[in-house]
Amino acid sequence: MDLADRRKKLIFRAWHRGTREMDLLLGAFADRYVPEFDEVALDEFERLMTCQDPDLYxxxxxxGKPSPADDSDVLRLFIAHTPNFT
Structure with a gap:
C-alpha cells in the first residue's frame, strides 16, 4: 500500500473509533498531522490506534501515563494536541 492510501485509511479509522469523544479527538488529530507523517510516525500512529479508548482518553x-510499550512521539503529540472545533 502506498503512503497516500495508508494515510487515508488511518484518517478514516481515526474518525470511526466507536466512542464519539475519541472519534472527535483522534479524528481531528489525524486530519491535522497524518498527512505530514513519515513511515515511522505512521507506524507509531497505527500502534496508538490499537490502544483502548478509555486509556487514550x-x-x-x-x-494516567502510558506504559513504556505504548509511549511514542506520536502519542505525546496526540496528548499535547488541542483540537479546534470552531
Missing part, C-alpha cells in the same frame, strides 16, 4: 486528560 485518560492519558489525554492527564489521569
Amino acid at each position: 485518560d492519558w489525554k486528560c492527564g489521569r
Whole structure:
C-alpha cells in the first residue's frame, strides 16, 4: 500500500473509533498531522490506534501515563494536541 492510501485509511479509522469523544479527538488529530507523517510516525500512529479508548482518553486528560510499550512521539503529540472545533 502506498503512503497516500495508508494515510487515508488511518484518517478514516481515526474518525470511526466507536466512542464519539475519541472519534472527535483522534479524528481531528489525524486530519491535522497524518498527512505530514513519515513511515515511522505512521507506524507509531497505527500502534496508538490499537490502544483502548478509555486509556487514550485518560492519558489525554492527564489521569494516567502510558506504559513504556505504548509511549511514542506520536502519542505525546496526540496528548499535547488541542483540537479546534470552531
